[in-house]
Amino acid sequence: MAKIADFLRGKTLFITGSTGFLAKGLVEKILCQVPEVGRLYLLIRPRRRPDRTVMSAEERLDREVLQSSVFDRLRARRGAGFEAFAREKVVAVAGDLAVERLGLDAETYDRLAGEVQVVISIAGTVVFDEPLDQALQSNTLGARRVVEFAKACREAIFLHVSTAYVSGKQPGMAHEAPILPGETVAHRLGRGGRDYDLDREIEDILTFTRRVQEESHLPSVQDELRRLIRRQNGRTVSAHRMETLMEAARHRWLRRRLVKEGMRRARSLGWHDSYTLTKAMGEQVIAKMRGDLPTVIVRPSIIESSLSDPEPGWLEGLKVADPLIVHYSKGRLSDFPADPNVVLDVIPLDVVVNAMLAALPGARRGGDIQVYQVATGTENPLKLGEMYRLIREYFQKNPVYTREGTPIPVPQWSFPSPGQFRRRLRLRYQIPLNTLQWLMENLSALPWSARLKRKVSMLGATLDRVLSLAEIYSPYTNLKCRFETENTRRLFQGLDPEDQKVFNFDVTRIDWREYIQDIHIPGLKRHVLKEAPYGTP
Structure with missing residues (x-):
C-alpha cells in the first residue's frame, strides 16, 4: 500500500x-x-x-x-x-x-x-x-x-x-x-x-417539523405558556418582559416536542x-x-481524549462519558442505571x-x-464496571473539594436497572421535592427564605439533569453489542x-488504567474544566 x-x-x-x-x-x-x-x-x-x-x-x-x-x-x-x-x-x-x-x-x-x-x-x-x-x-x-x-x-x-x-x-x-x-x-x-422508505421518512420529519412550528403559535399553546410564565414569575410581568419570556418558552416547547418525536421515531x-x-x-x-x-x-x-497526539489527554468540550465523570466526581450521581458487564x-x-x-x-x-x-x-474491551472502578479509585485519591475546602466523597454504585433507578429517585427525591415545591407555591404567605427557595430550585434542576442523563445514556450503558x-x-x-x-x-496497545487515570481525567481537568488539580483544596 x-x-x-x-x-x-x-x-x-x-x-x-x-x-x-x-x-x-x-x-x-x-x-x-x-x-x-x-x-x-x-x-x-x-x-x-x-x-x-x-x-x-x-x-x-x-x-x-x-x-x-x-x-x-x-x-x-x-x-x-x-x-x-x-x-x-x-x-x-x-x-x-x-x-x-x-x-x-x-x-x-x-x-x-x-x-x-x-x-x-x-x-x-x-x-x-x-x-x-x-x-x-x-x-x-x-x-x-x-x-x-x-x-x-x-x-x-x-x-x-x-x-x-x-x-x-x-x-x-x-x-x-x-x-x-x-x-x-x-x-x-x-x-x-x-x-x-428513506425519502418518505425524510419528508415525514420535515412535515412534522412544519406542523409543530405552526402549533407553537396556536392560541391554546400560547395561553398555556402564558399561564406557566405567570406561575413562575408572578402575575405582575411587564408586556415587554412577557413577550421575551413567551418566545423563550415557545422555543423550549418546540424543543421538547421535537426531542420526544426523535426518540419515539428512532425507537420504533x-x-x-x-x-x-x-x-x-x-x-x-x-x-x-x-x-x-x-x-x-x-x-x-465513543470518541474521547487523545492517547498520545497531539498530546496525551487533549480534549475540547465534554464528550459522551464526561458529564457522568464530572457529576460523579462532585457526588451528584449516587447511582446510575447500567449493566456493569456491558462494554462501554x-x-x-x-x-x-x-x-x-x-x-x-x-x-x-x-x-x-x-x-x-x-x-x-x-479486541481490547473495557467493561463499564471496570471503568467505574478506575474512576472511583482516581477520585478517592484525588477528590474534588467544596468551596469550603472539604473533600467530596464519591458514592458507590449498585448499578440498578433503569426501572429500579427511576423508582428509587421518585421515592427518595422527586416526591419530597415536589411536595415542598407545592407548599412553597400554595402557601406563599409563609416566610420561606430566599436561600431555601434557591436550594429547592437547584435540587430540582439537579434531579431533572440526573433523570435526563439516565434517559439518554441507559440505552448505551445496557447495550450488549460489540463492533x-x-x-x-x-x-x-x-x-x-x-x-x-x-x-x-492498534487498539490493543491501550492500557485502560493508564488511559483513564493518567491521561483522560487529567486531560479533562486541564483542557475542559480548567480547574486546579483535584488534589488541591
Missing part, C-alpha cells in the same frame, strides 16, 4: 465539521506529519454573535481552529513561522451544510470542485437528545449535500464519518457493512415495525435516539446517491484520526463502500511499518 504521507503530499482536501473536536485533531495531524499537503479547505458557517454582528468564516478559522491548543505541538515546532505556514495551508470557505450546494455561490462551488481531490465529511451533531429537525439537517441532509459536492469533483475520494452506534438496538456483533436504503434495525431483528425503527437514527439515514443517503464515487465510511465508537466502547481521538488517514489511499472507484469500525470492544473491526485490523496490518508507528490505530 502507498505510504500515507506519499498519498497526501500535494493533495487538496475539503473538510466539513472543521471547528469540531475530531476535525481539529485531523487537521493538526495532517499539518504535523505531511507539511507538503497541498491545501485544506475548511467549510465554516459564519456565526451571529449575541450583539447580532456576524463572525465571518475567516474569523472563526482564526479564533476557533488556529488558536486552539490542539496546535500547541505544531506551534512549538514552527515557532514564529507557524501562522504563515497555517494560513498558506488552511483556507476557510464560508458556507452552510444546511443550505443547498453548501451555501456556496456557483463560481466558488465549481472552482472548488475543480481543485478538490479528497472530501472528508465530519460535520454533524453528536448530541443524543438533539431536536429531530436539527439532527436531520446535520446528519442526513448535510451528508447528502456533501456527497453531491464530492460527485461534482473530477476525481475525488469521499470519506464520511458516521458512528458505530448506527447498529442501534442490535445485540451481539455489529458488522462492518453499509446500511442500505430501506433497511432498519427493527426489520433486521425481525421485530416487524412499520414500513420504511430499532435505533436509540435522533442521533443514531439520522446518522444511519445519512449512511443510507450516501449509499443511494454515490454512484461510482470511491467511498469510505469510518464508524468510531471508548476510543481515543488520535486512534480515529489515524484510521481515517490510513483508509484514504485504498479507496476504490466503482467498488463497494468500504466500512471501517474504529472501536475497542472486540466488528476485522476490516480495520486488516487495514492496519497492511500498512508500511513506518506508517504503523506514525499513524498507529
Whole structure:
C-alpha cells in the first residue's frame, strides 16, 4: 500500500465539521506529519454573535481552529513561522451544510470542485437528545449535500464519518457493512415495525417539523405558556418582559416536542435516539446517491481524549462519558442505571484520526463502500464496571473539594436497572421535592427564605439533569453489542511499518488504567474544566 504521507503530499482536501473536536485533531495531524499537503479547505458557517454582528468564516478559522491548543505541538515546532505556514495551508470557505450546494455561490462551488481531490465529511451533531429537525439537517441532509459536492469533483475520494452506534438496538456483533436504503434495525431483528422508505421518512420529519412550528403559535399553546410564565414569575410581568419570556418558552416547547418525536421515531425503527437514527439515514443517503464515487465510511465508537497526539489527554468540550465523570466526581450521581458487564466502547481521538488517514489511499472507484469500525470492544474491551472502578479509585485519591475546602466523597454504585433507578429517585427525591415545591407555591404567605427557595430550585434542576442523563445514556450503558473491526485490523496490518508507528490505530496497545487515570481525567481537568488539580483544596 502507498505510504500515507506519499498519498497526501500535494493533495487538496475539503473538510466539513472543521471547528469540531475530531476535525481539529485531523487537521493538526495532517499539518504535523505531511507539511507538503497541498491545501485544506475548511467549510465554516459564519456565526451571529449575541450583539447580532456576524463572525465571518475567516474569523472563526482564526479564533476557533488556529488558536486552539490542539496546535500547541505544531506551534512549538514552527515557532514564529507557524501562522504563515497555517494560513498558506488552511483556507476557510464560508458556507452552510444546511443550505443547498453548501451555501456556496456557483463560481466558488465549481472552482472548488475543480481543485478538490479528497472530501472528508465530519460535520454533524453528536448530541443524543438533539431536536429531530436539527439532527436531520446535520446528519442526513448535510451528508447528502456533501456527497453531491464530492460527485461534482473530477476525481475525488469521499470519506464520511458516521458512528458505530448506527447498529442501534442490535445485540451481539455489529458488522462492518453499509446500511442500505430501506433497511432498519427493527426489520433486521425481525421485530416487524412499520414500513420504511428513506425519502418518505425524510419528508415525514420535515412535515412534522412544519406542523409543530405552526402549533407553537396556536392560541391554546400560547395561553398555556402564558399561564406557566405567570406561575413562575408572578402575575405582575411587564408586556415587554412577557413577550421575551413567551418566545423563550415557545422555543423550549418546540424543543421538547421535537426531542420526544426523535426518540419515539428512532425507537420504533430499532435505533436509540435522533442521533443514531439520522446518522444511519445519512449512511443510507450516501449509499443511494454515490454512484461510482470511491467511498469510505469510518464508524468510531465513543470518541474521547487523545492517547498520545497531539498530546496525551487533549480534549475540547465534554464528550459522551464526561458529564457522568464530572457529576460523579462532585457526588451528584449516587447511582446510575447500567449493566456493569456491558462494554462501554471508548476510543481515543488520535486512534480515529489515524484510521481515517490510513483508509484514504485504498479507496476504490466503482467498488463497494468500504466500512471501517474504529472501536475497542472486540479486541481490547473495557467493561463499564471496570471503568467505574478506575474512576472511583482516581477520585478517592484525588477528590474534588467544596468551596469550603472539604473533600467530596464519591458514592458507590449498585448499578440498578433503569426501572429500579427511576423508582428509587421518585421515592427518595422527586416526591419530597415536589411536595415542598407545592407548599412553597400554595402557601406563599409563609416566610420561606430566599436561600431555601434557591436550594429547592437547584435540587430540582439537579434531579431533572440526573433523570435526563439516565434517559439518554441507559440505552448505551445496557447495550450488549460489540463492533466488528476485522476490516480495520486488516487495514492496519497492511500498512508500511513506518506508517504503523506514525499513524498507529492498534487498539490493543491501550492500557485502560493508564488511559483513564493518567491521561483522560487529567486531560479533562486541564483542557475542559480548567480547574486546579483535584488534589488541591
